[in-house]
Amino acid sequence: MRNILMKEIKLSASCLSFFFILFGLMFFIPGYPIHCGSFFVTLGIFKSYENARETNDILFSALLPIAKKDVVRGKFLFACFIEGCGMLLMAAAVLVRMTILVDSEVYRTNFMMNANGFALGVAIVIFGLFNLVFISGFFKTAYRSLPFLFYIIVCFAVICAAEAVHHVPGLEFFNAFGTDHAAIQITLLLAGILLYLILTLVSYYISRRRFEKIDL
Amino acid sequence: MKGYCIMSIVEIKNLNKTYPSFRLKDVSFSIKEGEITGFVGRNGSGKTTTIKSMLNLVHPDSGEITYFGKSFIENETEIKQMLGYSTGTIAWYPRKRLKDVVEVVKRFYDTWDESAYLKYLEMFGLDPSKTARELSEGMKVKCNLLIALSHKAKVLILDEPTSGLDPFSRDELLGLFKRLKKEGVAIFFSTHIISDLEKCADNIVYITNGEIAASLSNEAFFNTYSKDGESLEDCILRLERGEFNA
Numbered sequence: 001m002r003n004i005l006m007k008e009i010k011l012s013a014s015c016l017s018f019f020f021i022l023f024g025l026m027f028f029i030p031g032y033p034i035h036c037g038s039f040f041v042t043l044g045i046f047k048s049y050e051n052a053r054e055t056n057d058i059l060f061s062a063l064l065p066i067a068k069k070d071v072v073r074g075k076f077l078f079a080c081f082i083e084g085c086g087m088l089l090m091a092a093a094v095l096v097r098m099t100i101l102v103d104s105e106v107y108r109t110n111f112m113m114n115a116n117g118f119a120l121g122v123a124i125v126i127f128g129l130f131n132l133v134f135i136s137g138f139f140k141t142a143y144r145s146l147p148f149l150f151y152i153i154v155c156f157a158v159i160c161a162a163e164a165v166h167h168v169p170g171l172e173f174f175n176a177f178g179t180d181h182a183a184i185q186i187t188l189l190l191a192g193i194l195l196y197l198i199l200t201l202v203s204y205y206i207s208r209r210r211f212e213k214i215d216l
Numbered sequence: 217m218k219g220y221c222i223m224s225i226v227e228i229k230n231l232n233k234t235y236p237s238f239r240l241k242d243v244s245f246s247i248k249e250g251e252i253t254g255f256v257g258r259n260g261s262g263k264t265t266t267i268k269s270m271l272n273l274v275h276p277d278s279g280e281i282t283y284f285g286k287s288f289i290e291n292e293t294e295i296k297q298m299l300g301y302s303t304g305t306i307a308w309y310p311r312k313r314l315k316d317v318v319e320v321v322k323r324f325y326d327t328w329d330e331s332a333y334l335k336y337l338e339m340f341g342l343d344p345s346k347t348a349r350e351l352s353e354g355m356k357v358k359c360n361l362l363i364a365l366s367h368k369a370k371v372l373i374l375d376e377p378t379s380g381l382d383p384f385s386r387d388e389l390l391g392l393f394k395r396l397k398k399e400g401v402a403i404f405f406s407t408h409i410i411s412d413l414e415k416c417a418d419n420i421v422y423i424t425n426g427e428i429a430a431s432l433s434n435e436a437f438f439n440t441y442s443k444d445g446e447s448l449e450d451c452i453l454r455l456e457r458g459e460f461n462a
Contacts, residue, residue: 003323006323007320010320012309055310055311056307057309059273062272063271063273063296064296065296065297066296066324067293068272215268215273
């Protein structure tokens, strides 16, 4: 497992995958849809899939002394690794905004959604949707990029919904500051993580099945 | 005189694969230890489909592929440890240096031999700091062979390794095949350059329109199909025209 992840990082990955993790820091930007940062993290991963196609990585990996299904595992491990790094950066930004910057005027008067537990939950669900829509779509052929277009549509629909929800009367708690509504915020984050795990696992099994059927 | 039998280490039995415009029909042959087997046929005859099936890159509709008496599908990881391959002129990671690719690849092989790697690196005249896009076609084939030989592959499966090579590089590569054969390595290579077979092949597997027309030793093939004074190339060209009677 370690070997296949190292292969992904050292041979297959685009440097943009690592650079775009920094877009997680968009969680600090007020007056801006912060989940564009989540989208850019996945855009970075997508660049590695494009790179894999251009460098014959899939064929090369399938010829290594591993089972064919482990090629899919490697791709998922890499995506989860980058998503995990993005999440860590976003979580750090949320912690800073919830503590040191909790009373900052610029965030208090921010019309857009706040960086809190719910925001982190949405970010990880976006990652899960990337895994489900793009990665499982990619493994239908192991070269097509079209599923990324479908993912963009789904992703921005989720971002719009997440940005809008706290404007609905009675649902203001979604935009909690600091430790306000802590129990709900933590629940929303945990629900996001659970959903991510489900989406990713479902995608992994679909991808594996699809890849097994492909003639390379 | 003592009789002996060279062991078949790869067996292909009744391989079938149907594409919309092409069909591989009941392909069967074997590859023996320490022998060079040439796989010959015109473009589109089914050589690459057969080779890809042998590497589990293409799923045959039916048929059986065994290496060392074991089913490939059921023992994929174990068998791949003993396989070396070269898939034509495809370059892996064109912008990565050879040494970076090797550094990653060697972790996958239990039998990786660093001293063998250094020996073949020198023998092939490869510069590990070069990227694949800086290498000629012949050098790319040598890179694949370098990796295969460094993990002590017992079977080399090579898809048109001599295509695109100049006559000097081809000659050099065929010479290398003969040396590897002496070390007990089984080599299976596809080609449409018939003179390559005359120079080094112990056995000839001839495929036409997706069917194996002959799978014999070089000598038996010549005795069976060749007319008096006819070269192997003339013989195969005649067979390709459908004139099977010698």
